[in-house]
Amino acid sequence: xxxxxxxxxxxxxxxxxxxxxxxxxxxxxxxxxxxxxWRLAVLTRDGWQCQDCxxxxxxxxxAHADDRVPVSVAPDRRYDIENxxxxxxACHARKTRFEARK
Numbered sequence: 080x081x082x083x084x085x086x087x088x089x090x091x092x093x094x095x096x097x098x099x100x101x102x103x104x105x106x107x108x109x110x111x112x113x114x115x116x117w118r119l120a121v122l123t124r125d126g127w128q129c130q131d132c133x134x135x136x137x138x139x140x141x142a143h144a145d146d147r148v149p150v151s152v153a154p155d156r157r158y159d160i161e162n163x164x165x166x167x168x169a170c171h172a173r174k175t176r177f178e179a180r181k
Contacts, residue, residue: 099141108157113158114158116142117158117163118144118163120163121144121159121163121164121165122142122144123161123167124160124163124165125164126165127165128165129143129166129167130164130165131166131170131174132167132169132170134167136165136167140168141167142165142166142167143171144163144165145163145164145165145166145171145174146162146163147162147163147164148162149178
């Protein structure tokens with residue numbers, strides 16, 4: 080009886096070193112009650128609409144509350160609602176990549 084051909088399994092790619100060293104969401108302060116309240120206030124103020132492309136986000140995972148001025152630059156404005164904006168996932172990723180290149 081012939082044996083079954085072995086399945087091809089591509090080699091796993093190693094995760095980038097900077098992602099492994101990154102603190103988790105709790106350590107970065109995203110599970111804090113103040114952050115959740117700030118996020119909800121920003122998303123509600125903007126009507127769950129992306130401020131960059133105008134897309135209306137239908138779910139919690141589609142909308143991100145983003146700091147216009149990063150917390151690393153202005154830590155005193157972390158929970159300032161005027162510093163927040165609603166962005167869709169794609170626009171938030173684009174903005175994050177752009178800020179990382181600076």
